[in-house]
Amino acid sequence: MRAKTVCGYLMIFFATVFFLPLNFSAAAEPVPVIFDTDMGNDIDDALALAILHAGIERGRCDLLAVTVTKPGMAAAEYIQMVNSWYRHPDIPIGVTTKDILPEPGRYLEKTTAAAREKFEWESKRCDTAVPVLRRALAAAADSSVVMVQVGFSTNLADLLDSPADDISPLNGRELVAKKARILLMMAGGFTEEYQAHKEFNVVNDVPSAQKLATEWPTPIQFSGFEIGPVISMPSASMINDYGWTDWHPVRDSYEAYCGLDKSAWAWDLTCALVAIFPEEGFFDMSEPGTVTVRDDGTTYFTPAADGKHAIFLMPSTEQAARVRQAFALLCSQPRKN
Numbered sequence: 001m002r003a004k005t006v007c008g009y010l011m012i013f014f015a016t017v018f019f020l021p022l023n024f025s026a027a028a029e030p031v032p033v034i035f036d037t038d039m040g041n042d043i044d045d046a047l048a049l050a051i052l053h054a055g056i057e058r059g060r061c062d063l064l065a066v067t068v069t070k071p072g073m074a075a076a077e078y079i080q081m082v083n084s085w086y087r088h089p090d091i092p093i094g095v096t097t098k099d100i101l102p103e104p105g106r107y108l109e110k111t112t113a114a115a116r117e118k119f120e121w122e123s124k125r126c127d128t129a130v131p132v133l134r135r136a137l138a139a140a141a142d143s144s145v146v147m148v149q150v151g152f153s154t155n156l157a158d159l160l161d162s163p164a165d166d167i168s169p170l171n172g173r174e175l176v177a178k179k180a181r182i183l184l185m186m187a188g189g190f191t192e193e194y195q196a197h198k199e200f201n202v203v204n205d206v207p208s209a210q211k212l213a214t215e216w217p218t219p220i221q222f223s224g225f226e227i228g229p230v231i232s233m234p235s236a237s238m239i240n241d242y243g244w245t246d247w248h249p250v251r252d253s254y255e256a257y258c259g260l261d262k263s264a265w266a267w268d269l270t271c272a273l274v275a276i277f278p279e280e281g282f283f284d285m286s287e288p289g290t291v292t293v294r295d296d297g298t299t300y301f302t303p304a305a306d307g308k309h310a311i312f313l314m315p316s317t318e319q320a321a322r323v324r325q326a327f328a329l330l331c332s333q334p335r336k337n
Contacts, residue, residue: 024277030062031055031276032144034136036129037268038151038201039068039075040105043257047233047331048150048268049079050250053086054333055276065136067094067129069151069205074104076126078112084121085249086335094132098154100204107256111249118247129155130162130172137179138168146275147176147183147218150268152201156183157208160215177217184271185212188291188299189225190311196298199225203297210293213309221274222291222301223283223312228265231320235263237328244334269327270312282323285310 035052039045055061066083068075076095083091115121126132133155137145149156162172170178187209189197202209212220238260242251251260258264273282289307293299301311315323 032062033146034065036067036149038070040108044268046250046253048272050331051272054330060276065092065132067155069096069154071099071102074108078108081115082249092132093126094129095126107253110256111253133159134167137175140179143181145180148271148275150186152205153208153212154205157211180218183220186223186267190301191226194226198297206297213293219308221310223270228267231323232263233266241332284313
């Protein structure tokens, strides 16, 4: 998600986190999700993917596709590896055509190399992002798909501009309006403390972020930068909760990124969590309104009764504790045999 993450020790009361009751309610059917990520720039993208796979294991998520706003094959190959390790190797993956931050980051290549020594999996050629997005949407039920964007807005902006083709007679905007239900987007900063903050996902492709804010046809809920510092991936969980397996790709990635003894601030996980557990009250949303993306990459939210946007509100102490517990439980979710 962001290259400038501070992976530091946080003052977390782990006893509170791990002894609150947390019972996920049953779902009538899995939520169809498309996950768009800049995998490799920060560790929370990998943790968000782990939550979605946990949702698959729990019957809460149908991961239709993963698209990547990081160019080159390192991120796509890493995602193929993680999907294969979770025994879901056939999830389609699409890669951006734009050249934004091509560096692989701290963990992609290291963990992918380690995985070749741990289990057998196949690296496959990936299509570009827009056809993958169009195929996933075209095959889905109307008004059903939850879009989760935790990277740059590049792929989804390109999707809006896509013409009708042999995949669908609808152009990109029409296809999104027909098939998607909501977009959950990690982007921006909305509290007074961060009103001048140029958030990483926005500032690296401002025109695309502006396009989504003004043209995306479904409701959007924005999880702002301010949420990350008050919730985190508990380091105690990373150290203690993975004993059921001799090797875990996301835990290995976390160790490579910042060390198991540090609690990484967690942005992207919020969108994955709300996508598959929307009714659990992990976060409250603002009143309706409109998010504006300025040319310098800063953002602001204006309440409006007819607005299609809302922002994640700062969690209460109890909510933050429940969120951290959910992160710990889901990221370490054992695979089914």
